[in-house]
Amino acid sequence: MGSESREARPVAMDERERKRISPLAEVETEVLAEGQEWMRQEMRKRLQRQADKQGAFSPSQWPPVAPRSEGSAASDDVRG
Secondary structure, three states, X not given: OOHHHOOXXXXXXXXXXHHXXXXXXXXXXXXXXXXXXXXXXXXXXXXXHHHHHHOOOOHHHOOXXXXXXXXXXXXXXXXX
């Protein structure tokens, strides 16, 4: 896994922190960072596939939402 394709490391450690942890813990931290980046890329690909399947849409095409009353819960705004 080349680090040149990554934009930023999710887990950053300065030199003092690196010296305090064991080499195995450092490898574990790097593996976790690589895993997070891999998962982020996989989720981006998955979301893009879903968007491609769904096709173009516009928020203006959604049905109008009735104004909320002061007593309504925030969860009332969730569209299903």
